[in-house]
Structure formats: structure tokens, C-alpha cells
Amino acid sequence: MQYSEQKNSRIIDGTVLCISLFLLAASAAGAVYTGTGGSLFADFFRILTSPGPLITDYFGVGSLPAAFLNAGLCGMTMWAFMTFLPGPSHVNTFAGYFLVIAHAFYGLNFLNMWPCFLAPFLYLRLRRLDYNRNLHICMFCTCFSPFVSELLFRYTQGESWAPGTVTLTVRGLLLTVVFILIVAFVAPAILPGTRAWHKGYNLYNGGLAFGMLGFLLYNLLYRTMGVAAPAAVPFRNEVYERFGYSYYLFGAVFFLLLFGGCLFAGYMLNGRSFRGLSLLFTDTGYESNFAGKYGMPLCLINVGIYGAMFLVYVVLAERLTDGAGFTGPTFGVILAALTFTAMGQHPRNVWPIFAGYLVLFLLASAYNRLVGGSATWTLSTQAYINSIAFATGLCPLVGRYGVVPGIIAGMLCGSLCTATSALHGGLMLYNGGFTAGITTLILLPILEHYIPKPRVHMNQHIDLRDMMTINESRRKDGGK
Secondary structure, three states, rough: OOOOOOHHHHHHHHHHHHHHHHHHHHHHHHHHHHHHHHHHHHHHHHHHOOOOOOOOOHHHHHOOOHHHHHHHHHHHHHHHHHHOOOOOHHHHHHHHHHHHHOOOOOOOOOHHHHHHHHHHHHHHHHHHOOOOOOOHHHHHHHHHHHHHHHHOOOOOHHHOOOOOOOOHHHHHHHHHHHHHHHHHHHHHHHHHHHHHHHOOOOHHHHHHHHHHHHHHHHHHHOOOOOOOOOOOOOOOHHHHHHHOOOHHHHHHHHHHHHHHHHHHHHHHOOOOOOHHHHHHHHOOOOOOOOHHHHHHHHHHHHHHHHHHHHHHHHHHHHOOOOOOOOHHHHHHHHHHOOOOOOOOOHHHHHHHHHHHHHHHHHHHHHHHHHHOOOOOOOOOOOOHHHHHHHHHHHHHHHHOOOOHHHHHHHHHHHHHHHHHHHHHHOOOOOOHHHHHHHHHHHHHHHHHHHHOOOOOOOOOOOHHHHHHHHHHHHHHHOOO
């Protein structure tokens, strides 16, 4: 059954508006919770004018309410463009929205997003493409926002730059303009090409495409030019320190209300039922538009269930292992995990990826005890929490090839996640999607070699006997 594009568009726009307003309401609640309402705008200004390479915690640079204000304003901006540009909203803009508000907690802000967001409109204008239909490209390009902050506030000043200072230079402004023109005309052009590399098995296509572009731009601007790599912004936030650098209670309440609200809204819009949800959960997630096939009401139910599942994972990881708490990046990646809940992700095709991280952690721990390794990471180390949210973009591999390849994919992502950010200096925010893309490039050719006929729905199982039969047939046919 195909669902009306207009009906889905109205639900997408309404959901985006409600979540954005909820973020702004959370800012007000956060000001009361932390007692930092009096410094809200000063904290917000500090977020806007600070460099933001991965992983810059806006709870520390600014404050809890200032970070939520930043996310809410960015979210309302996306809603305004989605609503007032002619044409219906679609699942790609829904995905782009979640990526914008997610990174508004670490690296993207209401100042540095504008050049990256508006730049692709030049490309769309030149190619005479529909603005609303391609709005997601503009949203995805905000992943380069940290480059903008660096070029504006730190790059040309070298050692003279000091935290808390705001100095604009003519060279910095000119470099920013040149950088934005490159993003405007190169970033949209490379998106289709990189999809051919992973063949649709990495939902974060922009992560791989923009990771490669970020790799090039970073090396050109820094390594080639002999400029020092961008360092994390030092901060001392006494309020954040008092809460143990973790707003656990606030985060638990916020996300339970958010996911509960999505679940309830989807249930009501679906005729007060969960009818059809089991069918969505049998979808492989490969090249799938859940909204078009099953309707946005079921997608909202999926947001609620899948979001709660990811929240439980984060809570258990933080309670059972030593690492980061409910920091700004943790808040952000829980939102980022929802990115493709309307076009590929559901609990059944992502849990093996979670399991892959757990298996990798247990193997590393066992190796440390048996051989004397020095691995210090845990499931709640910030980089690994961030990574797993984006590793779920490999869910089509699970849907099409099964549980074991999904576990292996999770293990590969976990092993790569701390290395890939160095390639772009932390200035491209979709590092997790970049890692997932590289994982696909490694794993997919192997899977295609040994399992040439992947399943078309998740109730069609491929076991070892199937693989042996298929490969025996290929051998008799001369490897065709």
C-alpha cells in the first residue's frame, strides 16, 4: 500500500515543529534545572563564537539550556524552510533534520551552520533543481560547520588566538567564502558517486562522501599549508562540573517524553493501533522508504520504539562501564540515531550492530587480561557511544545478509571509529557515517563473494547450508 505524499508531508512537518518546540521548552526547563538562566545568552554567544571540532561539548563550552536553545533555533530554521518552500517534505529532509539538531549539541551552531546550509542553494539554482525536493542536501552540508568556525575565528590567527576571544580577519572571511563556494558546488556533485561505492548498504551516504571531501580539505588547509591541527576548545564550567559532567536525570526525562510522545502520536494517527508494525519490522531496510510503504504514523511508532531501545543501550553502557555520561555529544547522538527511522532503521535490523560492539569490547577485555594489552576504552567511552549511533546506518547489511554479518559490521565500525576523525581533523561532523562507509567498502565485497543472492525480506533466512549450495552452484557454472 502506498501512502499519500501530502499526508506524509504534513506529518513530517508537524513532527519537526513539535520536536523543535520541545527543544526550546527543554532550554527553559534546563535553565531552571541548572540555575543558569541568568547567563543563558552569554553562554549561547560563547557557543556561537567558539571553534567546534569533534567532540566539542556545548554543555561545557556554554551550558545545558544554551545548547538546547541552539538546537531548538536550528530545528525551527529547518522547519521554516521545509514548510515555506513550495512542495512536500519527504523522508530525506526528515533525516536531515535529525542530523542538524543532533549536531547542534556538539560542533554545529546557529552561526556556523548558515554558510554551509545556504551554499548548496547556489548549486540548486544553477542546475534549476527543486529547492524543497533537494533541501536535504543543504541540511547534510551543515556537517562542514566546524570548518566555518575554524576559518572565521582561529585559522588565520595562529598562536595569537586565545579561548574566549572573538576576532575576525579579512583573510579569515575570504577563506570562508572560498571554502563555502567549494562546498556549494563540490559536495552535491559527489553524493551520487559515492553511493555507487557502497551500493545502498550504508544509509549515511553523506558520511562517506563528505568524509572524503573533508579529508581532502583538511589536508589541504592544514597539513599542506603547515598549519597546526585544530585542538579541542578548553573550558571550565563549574555548573557542569557540579553535575559530574553528566545530566543523567534531565536526559532520561527528556528522551522518555520525546519517545513516548512519538509513540503516542503514531498510535493515534494509525487509527489507535499498531496495525502494520510487524510488516515494517520484516523490511530489510535496503533502499526502503518506510513512509511511502507503511505510512508516517508507523514511522513515528518506530521512532518511539527504536529511540527507547537506543536509550536503554546508552543507559546500560554508562551504568555498567566507566566512560562518558549524559554529555552534549551523548544527547546529540541519541537524536542522531533516529536519522533513518523513516527509511531503513528499525530494532530488528540494528540490534546485531549493537551486539558487534559488545563482542568487540569483550574480546578487547579478554585480550587485556590474557596477553596484557593496554586498551582503555569501554562501551561508554564517548567516541564509541558516538560511533554506534551512526554504525546503525549499516542496518541494510543486516537486513539483506543476516545477523552474523551485522555483528561483524559492528565490530569493524568499533575498531575504526577512533582513527577516522584524524583524517579530517574532526572538522567534518559525520565521522560515524564516514566510518560506516569505510566499513561497507571493506565488508561488502566479501559478502557479495560468498553470498551472491542476499535475501529480500527479513523472514527469508540465509544459513550456512544455503551459502554452501549457492557456492557449489557457482563452482559448477564456472564461477559465474
